[in-house]
Amino acid sequence: MDDLQVRRSILSDPKGRDDALNEAIKNDIAKQKFVQEIDALDDKIAQAMNIPVPDGLYDKLILRQTLASHQQQKSKTRVRLAMAASVAFVMGLTVNFMMFSSTYKNLGDYAIAHVNHEASHFSNNGQPTVTLASLNDKMAAFKGSFNSTFGTLMFADYCHFDGSKSLHLVFQGQSSPVNVFILPDDKDIEFVANFANDKLQGRSLNFNHSNIIVVGDKKEPIQQWQDRVKKSITWSI
Amino acid sequence: MATKQVRYEALVKALHADLYRYGYWLCHDKHIAEDLVQETFLRAWRALDSLKDEKAAKSWLITILRRENARRFERKRFDMSEYEEATITDVKATSNEQEIENYWLREKIAQMPEEYREPLVLQVIGGFSGEEIASMLSLNKNTVMTRLFRARNQLKEAVDNEPTLRGLHNG
Numbered sequence: 001m002d003d004l005q006v007r008r009s010i011l012s013d014p015k016g017r018d019d020a021l022n023e024a025i026k027n028d029i030a031k032q033k034f035v036q037e038i039d040a041l042d043d044k045i046a047q048a049m050n051i052p053v054p055d056g057l058y059d060k061l062i063l064r065q066t067l068a069s070h071q072q073q074k075s076k077t078r079v080r081l082a083m084a085a086s087v088a089f090v091m092g093l094t095v096n097f098m099m100f101s102s103t104y105k106n107l108g109d110y111a112i113a114h115v116n117h118e119a120s121h122f123s124n125n126g127q128p129t130v131t132l133a134s135l136n137d138k139m140a141a142f143k144g145s146f147n148s149t150f151g152t153l154m155f156a157d158y159c160h161f162d163g164s165k166s167l168h169l170v171f172q173g174q175s176s177p178v179n180v181f182i183l184p185d186d187k188d189i190e191f192v193a194n195f196a197n198d199k200l201q202g203r204s205l206n207f208n209h210s211n212i213i214v215v216g217d218k219k220e221p222i223q224q225w226q227d228r229v230k231k232s233i234t235w236s237i
Numbered sequence: 238m239a240t241k242q243v244r245y246e247a248l249v250k251a252l253h254a255d256l257y258r259y260g261y262w263l264c265h266d267k268h269i270a271e272d273l274v275q276e277t278f279l280r281a282w283r284a285l286d287s288l289k290d291e292k293a294a295k296s297w298l299i300t301i302l303r304r305e306n307a308r309r310f311e312r313k314r315f316d317m318s319e320y321e322e323a324t325i326t327d328v329k330a331t332s333n334e335q336e337i338e339n340y341w342l343r344e345k346i347a348q349m350p351e352e353y354r355e356p357l358v359l360q361v362i363g364g365f366s367g368e369e370i371a372s373m374l375s376l377n378k379n380t381v382m383t384r385l386f387r388a389r390n391q392l393k394e395a396v397d398n399e400p401t402l403r404g405l406h407n408g
Binding site (some may be wrong): 008011012013014016037038041042044046048049050051057058059060061062064065068069070158206 | 245246249250253254257258262263266267271274275278279282283286335338339342346357358360361362366367377382386389390392393396
Protein backbone atom coordinates (compact mmCIF):
# COMPACT_ATOMS: atom_id res chain seq x y z
CA MET A 1 0.00 0.00 0.00
CA ASP A 2 1.63 3.24 -1.09
CA ASP A 3 1.60 6.56 0.70
CA LEU A 4 -1.16 8.13 -1.32
CA GLN A 5 -3.42 5.13 -0.89
CA VAL A 6 -2.90 5.19 2.87
CA ARG A 7 -3.73 8.90 3.05
CA ARG A 8 -6.77 8.41 0.86
CA SER A 9 -8.24 5.57 2.87
CA ILE A 10 -7.60 7.30 6.20
CA LEU A 11 -9.17 10.52 5.00
CA SER A 12 -12.19 8.84 3.50
CA ASP A 13 -12.92 6.61 6.49
CA PRO A 14 -10.75 7.19 9.59
CA LYS A 15 -12.64 4.69 11.73
CA GLY A 16 -12.79 1.92 9.20
CA ARG A 17 -9.19 0.76 9.18
CA ASP A 18 -8.60 -2.67 7.69
CA ASP A 19 -5.70 -5.06 8.32
CA ALA A 20 -3.70 -3.91 5.29
CA LEU A 21 -3.90 -0.34 6.50
CA ASN A 22 -2.94 -1.22 10.07
CA GLU A 23 0.03 -3.14 8.70
CA ALA A 24 1.10 -0.16 6.60
CA ILE A 25 1.09 2.31 9.49
CA LYS A 26 2.50 -0.01 12.14
CA ASN A 27 6.15 0.78 11.52
CA ASP A 28 5.82 4.27 10.12
CA ILE A 29 5.92 7.12 12.61
CA ALA A 30 4.94 9.76 10.02
CA LYS A 31 1.84 7.80 9.07
CA GLN A 32 0.93 7.22 12.71
CA LYS A 33 1.12 10.93 13.26
CA PHE A 34 -1.11 11.51 10.27
CA VAL A 35 -3.65 9.05 11.63
CA GLN A 36 -3.67 10.84 14.98
CA GLU A 37 -4.12 14.18 13.27
CA ILE A 38 -7.06 12.98 11.27
CA ASP A 39 -8.61 11.30 14.31
CA ALA A 40 -8.36 14.60 16.14
CA LEU A 41 -9.84 16.43 13.16
CA ASP A 42 -12.68 13.94 13.02
CA ASP A 43 -13.43 14.47 16.69
CA LYS A 44 -13.60 18.20 16.02
CA ILE A 45 -15.83 17.67 13.00
CA ALA A 46 -18.12 15.41 15.03
CA GLN A 47 -18.24 17.99 17.80
CA ALA A 48 -18.96 20.79 15.35
CA MET A 49 -21.67 18.80 13.64
CA ASN A 50 -23.19 17.86 16.94
CA ILE A 51 -25.34 20.96 17.07
CA PRO A 52 -27.70 21.27 20.03
CA VAL A 53 -31.13 19.75 19.52
CA PRO A 54 -33.96 22.13 20.49
CA ASP A 55 -35.49 21.49 23.89
CA GLY A 56 -38.72 19.58 23.81
CA LEU A 57 -38.35 18.35 20.24
CA TYR A 58 -39.04 14.84 21.47
CA ASP A 59 -42.23 15.93 23.23
CA LYS A 60 -43.35 17.91 20.19
CA LEU A 61 -42.87 14.88 17.96
CA ILE A 62 -44.91 12.67 20.27
CA LEU A 63 -47.61 15.31 20.57
CA ARG A 64 -47.97 15.75 16.84
CA GLN A 65 -48.25 12.03 16.30
CA THR A 66 -50.87 11.72 19.04
CA LEU A 67 -52.95 14.48 17.47
CA ALA A 68 -52.56 13.03 14.00
CA SER A 69 -53.53 9.52 15.05
CA HIS A 70 -56.50 10.88 16.98
CA GLN A 71 -57.75 12.61 13.86
CA GLN A 72 -57.08 9.52 11.80
CA GLN A 73 -59.15 7.46 14.21
CA LYS A 74 -61.99 9.96 14.07
CA SER A 75 -62.14 9.79 10.31
CA LYS A 76 -61.85 6.00 10.49
CA THR A 77 -64.91 5.86 12.74
CA ARG A 78 -66.78 7.98 10.23
CA VAL A 79 -65.73 5.74 7.36
CA ARG A 80 -66.77 2.66 9.33
CA LEU A 81 -70.16 4.15 10.09
CA ALA A 82 -70.65 5.02 6.43
CA MET A 83 -69.67 1.50 5.45
CA ALA A 84 -72.07 -0.07 7.95
CA ALA A 85 -74.86 2.16 6.65
CA SER A 86 -74.09 1.16 3.07
CA VAL A 87 -74.12 -2.53 3.94
CA ALA A 88 -77.45 -2.17 5.74
CA PHE A 89 -78.85 -0.27 2.77
CA VAL A 90 -77.75 -2.89 0.27
CA MET A 91 -79.10 -5.67 2.47
CA GLY A 92 -82.44 -3.87 2.62
CA LEU A 93 -82.52 -3.57 -1.13
CA THR A 94 -81.63 -7.24 -1.56
CA VAL A 95 -84.34 -8.44 0.81
CA ASN A 96 -86.83 -6.19 -0.92
CA PHE A 97 -85.78 -7.49 -4.29
CA MET A 98 -85.97 -11.11 -3.21
CA MET A 99 -89.35 -10.83 -1.53
CA PHE A 100 -91.24 -8.76 -4.01
CA SER A 101 -89.89 -9.65 -7.40
CA SER A 102 -90.49 -12.59 -9.67
CA THR A 103 -88.16 -15.44 -9.10
CA TYR A 104 -88.47 -16.63 -12.64
CA LYS A 105 -87.37 -14.75 -15.68
CA ASN A 106 -90.39 -15.52 -17.89
CA LEU A 107 -93.76 -17.23 -18.01
CA GLY A 108 -92.35 -20.35 -19.60
CA ASP A 109 -89.79 -20.99 -16.87
CA TYR A 110 -92.42 -20.58 -14.20
CA ALA A 111 -94.99 -22.74 -15.97
CA ILE A 112 -92.51 -25.59 -16.37
CA ALA A 113 -91.43 -25.31 -12.74
CA HIS A 114 -95.05 -25.33 -11.62
CA VAL A 115 -95.88 -28.40 -13.68
CA ASN A 116 -92.81 -30.25 -12.44
CA HIS A 117 -93.66 -29.39 -8.86
CA GLU A 118 -97.19 -30.81 -9.11
CA ALA A 119 -96.49 -33.65 -11.54
CA SER A 120 -96.70 -36.31 -8.81
CA HIS A 121 -100.29 -35.31 -7.94
CA PHE A 122 -101.71 -36.06 -11.37
CA SER A 123 -101.87 -39.35 -13.19
CA ASN A 124 -102.81 -39.59 -16.83
CA ASN A 125 -105.66 -42.09 -16.39
CA GLY A 126 -108.05 -40.01 -14.33
CA GLN A 127 -111.75 -39.62 -15.01
CA PRO A 128 -113.41 -36.42 -16.16
CA THR A 129 -114.45 -35.04 -12.78
CA VAL A 130 -115.06 -31.42 -13.60
CA THR A 131 -118.25 -30.30 -15.25
CA LEU A 132 -118.47 -27.46 -17.72
CA ALA A 133 -120.66 -25.49 -15.32
CA SER A 134 -118.19 -25.62 -12.44
CA LEU A 135 -115.34 -24.84 -14.79
CA ASN A 136 -117.15 -21.76 -16.03
CA ASP A 137 -117.88 -20.72 -12.43
CA LYS A 138 -114.20 -20.59 -11.87
CA MET A 139 -113.53 -18.94 -15.21
CA ALA A 140 -115.83 -16.07 -14.21
CA ALA A 141 -112.97 -14.65 -12.15
CA PHE A 142 -111.06 -14.18 -15.38
CA LYS A 143 -114.06 -12.81 -17.30
CA GLY A 144 -114.11 -15.78 -19.65
CA SER A 145 -116.10 -18.93 -20.28
CA PHE A 146 -115.81 -22.17 -22.25
CA ASN A 147 -118.54 -22.95 -24.77
CA SER A 148 -117.85 -26.66 -24.74
CA THR A 149 -115.56 -29.12 -23.09
CA PHE A 150 -112.77 -30.70 -25.01
CA GLY A 151 -110.62 -33.61 -24.01
CA THR A 152 -110.83 -35.15 -20.56
CA LEU A 153 -110.67 -32.46 -17.88
CA MET A 154 -109.41 -34.14 -14.71
CA PHE A 155 -108.77 -31.17 -12.45
CA ALA A 156 -109.57 -27.48 -12.32
CA ASP A 157 -108.76 -25.16 -9.45
CA TYR A 158 -107.18 -21.86 -8.55
CA CYS A 159 -103.45 -21.88 -8.17
CA HIS A 160 -100.83 -19.34 -7.28
CA PHE A 161 -98.88 -18.64 -10.38
CA ASP A 162 -95.80 -16.65 -9.34
CA GLY A 163 -97.76 -14.47 -6.96
CA SER A 164 -100.92 -13.99 -9.02
CA LYS A 165 -104.11 -15.98 -8.82
CA SER A 166 -104.54 -18.32 -11.77
CA LEU A 167 -106.72 -21.20 -12.89
CA HIS A 168 -104.95 -24.49 -13.35
CA LEU A 169 -106.63 -27.08 -15.63
CA VAL A 170 -105.31 -30.58 -16.09
CA PHE A 171 -106.41 -32.63 -19.11
CA GLN A 172 -105.69 -36.21 -19.99
CA GLY A 173 -103.01 -36.27 -22.66
CA GLN A 174 -101.57 -38.98 -24.89
CA SER A 175 -98.93 -40.19 -22.43
CA SER A 176 -98.93 -37.60 -19.63
CA PRO A 177 -101.31 -34.91 -18.41
CA VAL A 178 -101.60 -31.62 -20.29
CA ASN A 179 -101.68 -28.49 -18.14
CA VAL A 180 -103.50 -25.30 -19.05
CA PHE A 181 -103.02 -22.15 -17.01
CA ILE A 182 -105.29 -19.15 -17.27
CA LEU A 183 -103.80 -16.14 -15.54
CA PRO A 184 -104.16 -12.39 -15.54
CA ASP A 185 -101.79 -10.50 -17.82
CA ASP A 186 -98.99 -9.61 -15.43
CA LYS A 187 -96.48 -7.08 -16.73
CA ASP A 188 -93.87 -8.04 -14.12
CA ILE A 189 -93.00 -11.25 -15.85
CA GLU A 190 -91.83 -11.57 -19.40
CA PHE A 191 -94.22 -13.12 -21.93
CA VAL A 192 -92.79 -15.89 -24.15
CA ALA A 193 -94.82 -17.53 -26.93
CA ASN A 194 -92.85 -20.80 -27.04
CA PHE A 195 -90.77 -22.53 -24.43
CA ALA A 196 -89.41 -25.96 -23.66
CA ASN A 197 -86.98 -27.90 -21.52
CA ASP A 198 -85.64 -31.41 -22.05
CA LYS A 199 -89.01 -33.09 -21.30
CA LEU A 200 -91.74 -30.49 -21.54
CA GLN A 201 -92.81 -27.95 -24.09
CA GLY A 202 -95.33 -25.16 -23.95
CA ARG A 203 -97.03 -22.30 -25.73
CA SER A 204 -98.54 -19.10 -24.45
CA LEU A 205 -101.31 -17.01 -25.90
CA ASN A 206 -102.03 -13.46 -24.88
CA PHE A 207 -105.61 -12.21 -24.82
CA ASN A 208 -106.84 -8.79 -23.76
CA HIS A 209 -106.22 -9.17 -20.07
CA SER A 210 -105.30 -12.81 -19.69
CA ASN A 211 -102.60 -15.22 -20.71
CA ILE A 212 -103.32 -18.81 -21.51
CA ILE A 213 -100.42 -21.22 -21.24
CA VAL A 214 -100.46 -24.82 -22.39
CA VAL A 215 -97.77 -27.19 -21.15
CA GLY A 216 -97.34 -30.85 -22.04
CA ASP A 217 -94.65 -33.38 -22.77
CA LYS A 218 -92.78 -33.44 -26.05
CA LYS A 219 -95.09 -36.00 -27.70
CA GLU A 220 -98.20 -33.89 -27.12
CA PRO A 221 -99.56 -31.82 -30.05
CA ILE A 222 -99.42 -28.59 -28.07
CA GLN A 223 -100.39 -26.47 -31.07
CA GLN A 224 -103.58 -28.50 -31.41
CA TRP A 225 -104.40 -28.08 -27.71
CA GLN A 226 -103.87 -24.41 -28.00
CA ASP A 227 -106.19 -24.16 -31.01
CA ARG A 228 -108.90 -26.08 -29.11
CA VAL A 229 -108.67 -23.74 -26.14
CA LYS A 230 -108.74 -20.71 -28.42
CA LYS A 231 -111.84 -21.98 -30.25
CA SER A 232 -113.90 -22.87 -27.21
CA ILE A 233 -113.18 -19.85 -25.03
CA THR A 234 -115.10 -16.58 -25.13
CA TRP A 235 -114.20 -13.48 -23.17
CA SER A 236 -116.75 -11.16 -21.65
CA ILE A 237 -116.03 -7.50 -21.13
CA MET B 238 -52.26 -0.20 18.54
CA ALA B 239 -50.32 0.01 21.78
CA THR B 240 -47.33 -1.79 20.37
CA LYS B 241 -47.22 0.57 17.40
CA GLN B 242 -47.26 3.50 19.81
CA VAL B 243 -44.45 2.00 21.86
CA ARG B 244 -42.40 1.30 18.75
CA TYR B 245 -42.91 4.82 17.54
CA GLU B 246 -41.94 6.43 20.82
CA ALA B 247 -38.81 4.31 21.03
CA LEU B 248 -37.92 5.29 17.48
CA VAL B 249 -38.39 8.99 18.19
CA LYS B 250 -36.40 8.82 21.39
CA ALA B 251 -33.49 7.00 19.83
CA LEU B 252 -33.21 8.84 16.55
CA HIS B 253 -34.73 12.31 16.71
CA ALA B 254 -31.45 14.02 17.68
CA ASP B 255 -29.44 12.47 14.85
CA LEU B 256 -32.23 13.17 12.42
CA TYR B 257 -32.48 16.78 13.52
CA ARG B 258 -28.74 17.25 13.10
CA TYR B 259 -28.81 15.65 9.69
CA GLY B 260 -31.72 17.87 8.72
CA TYR B 261 -29.87 20.89 10.00
CA TRP B 262 -26.86 20.15 7.83
CA LEU B 263 -29.14 19.72 4.84
CA CYS B 264 -30.89 23.06 5.16
CA HIS B 265 -28.76 25.18 7.59
CA ASP B 266 -31.82 26.45 9.38
CA LYS B 267 -32.91 25.39 12.84
CA HIS B 268 -36.59 26.00 12.24
CA ILE B 269 -36.70 24.33 8.86
CA ALA B 270 -34.74 21.43 10.30
CA GLU B 271 -37.31 21.11 13.08
CA ASP B 272 -40.17 21.17 10.57
CA LEU B 273 -38.42 18.58 8.46
CA VAL B 274 -37.99 16.28 11.45
CA GLN B 275 -41.64 16.69 12.41
CA GLU B 276 -42.84 15.97 8.87
CA THR B 277 -40.50 12.99 8.68
CA PHE B 278 -41.73 11.42 11.90
CA LEU B 279 -45.35 12.03 10.94
CA ARG B 280 -44.81 10.17 7.69
CA ALA B 281 -42.89 7.51 9.57
CA TRP B 282 -45.86 7.05 11.91
CA ARG B 283 -48.25 6.54 9.02
CA ALA B 284 -45.93 4.06 7.34
CA LEU B 285 -44.58 2.42 10.48
CA ASP B 286 -46.01 -0.97 9.54
CA SER B 287 -43.82 -1.03 6.44
CA LEU B 288 -40.68 -0.84 8.59
CA LYS B 289 -39.81 -4.48 9.13
CA ASP B 290 -36.20 -4.29 10.22
CA GLU B 291 -35.49 -2.05 13.20
CA LYS B 292 -31.82 -1.86 12.23
CA ALA B 293 -32.81 -0.17 8.99
CA ALA B 294 -34.86 2.45 10.85
CA LYS B 295 -32.20 5.15 10.74
CA SER B 296 -31.52 4.96 7.03
CA TRP B 297 -35.26 4.64 6.42
CA LEU B 298 -35.92 7.85 8.35
CA ILE B 299 -33.06 9.64 6.62
CA THR B 300 -34.47 8.64 3.25
CA ILE B 301 -37.84 10.09 4.26
CA LEU B 302 -36.19 13.28 5.47
CA ARG B 303 -34.22 13.71 2.25
CA ARG B 304 -37.43 13.31 0.26
CA GLU B 305 -39.17 15.83 2.54
CA ASN B 306 -36.31 18.25 2.01
CA ALA B 307 -36.52 17.83 -1.76
CA ARG B 308 -40.28 18.40 -1.61
CA ARG B 309 -39.64 21.71 0.14
CA PHE B 310 -37.90 22.91 -3.01
CA GLU B 311 -40.71 21.66 -5.23
CA ARG B 312 -43.23 23.63 -3.21
CA LYS B 313 -41.34 26.85 -2.98
CA ARG B 314 -38.06 28.21 -4.20
CA PHE B 315 -36.20 29.94 -1.46
CA ASP B 316 -34.12 32.92 -2.36
CA MET B 317 -30.92 31.88 -0.79
CA SER B 318 -27.59 33.00 -2.05
CA GLU B 319 -24.41 31.11 -1.32
CA TYR B 320 -23.47 33.67 1.31
CA GLU B 321 -26.71 33.42 3.25
CA GLU B 322 -26.56 29.69 3.18
CA ALA B 323 -23.22 29.79 4.90
CA THR B 324 -24.31 32.12 7.62
CA ILE B 325 -24.99 30.21 10.75
CA THR B 326 -26.37 31.97 13.74
CA ASP B 327 -25.08 30.47 16.90
CA VAL B 328 -25.77 32.37 20.07
CA LYS B 329 -23.43 30.24 22.09
CA ALA B 330 -20.45 31.02 19.87
CA THR B 331 -18.80 33.37 22.32
CA SER B 332 -19.23 31.24 25.40
CA ASN B 333 -15.86 29.52 25.39
CA GLU B 334 -12.83 28.47 23.42
CA GLN B 335 -14.31 25.14 22.35
CA GLU B 336 -17.48 26.78 21.10
CA ILE B 337 -15.49 29.32 19.11
CA GLU B 338 -13.61 26.51 17.48
CA ASN B 339 -16.88 24.67 16.78
CA TYR B 340 -18.40 27.79 15.34
CA TRP B 341 -15.49 28.31 13.01
CA LEU B 342 -15.55 24.69 11.86
CA ARG B 343 -19.31 24.76 11.42
CA GLU B 344 -18.94 27.65 9.08
CA LYS B 345 -16.37 25.70 7.09
CA ILE B 346 -18.64 22.67 6.97
CA ALA B 347 -21.53 24.83 5.84
CA GLN B 348 -19.36 26.35 3.09
CA MET B 349 -18.45 22.95 1.73
CA PRO B 350 -20.25 21.90 -1.43
CA GLU B 351 -23.42 19.97 -0.67
CA GLU B 352 -22.15 16.88 -2.47
CA TYR B 353 -19.18 16.61 -0.08
CA ARG B 354 -21.00 17.62 3.05
CA GLU B 355 -23.86 15.17 2.85
CA PRO B 356 -21.78 11.97 2.82
CA LEU B 357 -19.60 13.40 5.59
CA VAL B 358 -22.64 14.13 7.78
CA LEU B 359 -23.97 10.65 7.14
CA GLN B 360 -20.63 9.12 8.07
CA VAL B 361 -19.88 11.22 11.16
CA ILE B 362 -23.38 11.67 12.61
CA GLY B 363 -25.14 8.68 11.13
CA GLY B 364 -22.24 6.28 11.54
CA PHE B 365 -23.00 4.69 8.18
CA SER B 366 -20.50 2.74 6.14
CA GLY B 367 -19.45 3.69 2.63
CA GLU B 368 -21.82 1.13 1.11
CA GLU B 369 -24.76 2.34 3.14
CA ILE B 370 -24.14 5.96 2.20
CA ALA B 371 -23.78 4.96 -1.43
CA SER B 372 -27.16 3.21 -1.44
CA MET B 373 -28.86 6.08 0.41
CA LEU B 374 -27.58 8.70 -1.99
CA SER B 375 -27.86 6.44 -5.05
CA LEU B 376 -24.18 6.79 -5.86
CA ASN B 377 -21.52 4.16 -6.32
CA LYS B 378 -19.23 3.40 -3.44
CA ASN B 379 -16.06 4.75 -5.07
CA THR B 380 -17.71 8.10 -5.69
CA VAL B 381 -18.77 8.26 -2.05
CA MET B 382 -15.25 7.41 -0.82
CA THR B 383 -13.75 10.04 -3.11
CA ARG B 384 -16.16 12.66 -1.84
CA LEU B 385 -15.45 11.74 1.78
CA PHE B 386 -11.74 12.01 1.09
CA ARG B 387 -12.12 15.42 -0.54
CA ALA B 388 -14.42 16.65 2.22
CA ARG B 389 -11.95 15.78 4.99
CA ASN B 390 -9.06 17.00 2.91
CA GLN B 391 -10.74 20.39 2.48
CA LEU B 392 -11.44 20.67 6.19
CA LYS B 393 -7.91 19.60 7.04
CA GLU B 394 -6.47 22.23 4.74
CA ALA B 395 -8.75 24.83 6.22
CA VAL B 396 -7.70 23.89 9.75
CA ASP B 397 -4.02 23.84 8.76
CA ASN B 398 -4.05 27.14 6.94
CA GLU B 399 -6.30 29.41 8.92
CA PRO B 400 -5.74 29.03 12.65
CA THR B 401 -4.34 32.56 13.07
CA LEU B 402 -7.27 34.17 11.30
CA ARG B 403 -9.79 32.56 13.55
CA GLY B 404 -9.61 35.28 16.12
CA LEU B 405 -10.32 37.93 13.49
CA HIS B 406 -13.41 36.06 12.34
CA ASN B 407 -15.06 36.04 15.67
CA GLY B 408 -13.46 38.96 17.38
